Amino acid sequence: MAYHPAKARLMESSETRDYSQEAEILKVLGHPVRLKIAAGLCTKECNVKNIWECLGLPQATVSQHLALLKNRGIITGRREGTGVRYSVTNPMVKKIIAALE
Secondary structure, eight states, rough: OOOHHHHHHHHHHHHHOHHHHHHHHHHHTSSSSHHHHHHHHHHSOOOOOHHHHHHTTHHHHHHHHHHHHHHHTSEEEEEEEEEEEEEEEOOOHHHHHHHHO
């Protein structure tokens, strides 16, 4: 097998990089509901009611998924009156969603 300097450099940079943050994001987005929520929130802000109505899921289920996405730094909530509007603020997540589409 021939030695390829370009491949060796690629592996060296991959071996020294810590992919733990990326792996955590991919793990969280690995659930279909959370992936749908993140994809929808990449395009516009929404409140919990709009999300659960669109997905046809119970409000409690959607709230649990939103809490996990928020705790992992994938989405943020912005208070608006008595409600909260969510959006994706993590640029890496936006790139992942764009790649999937």
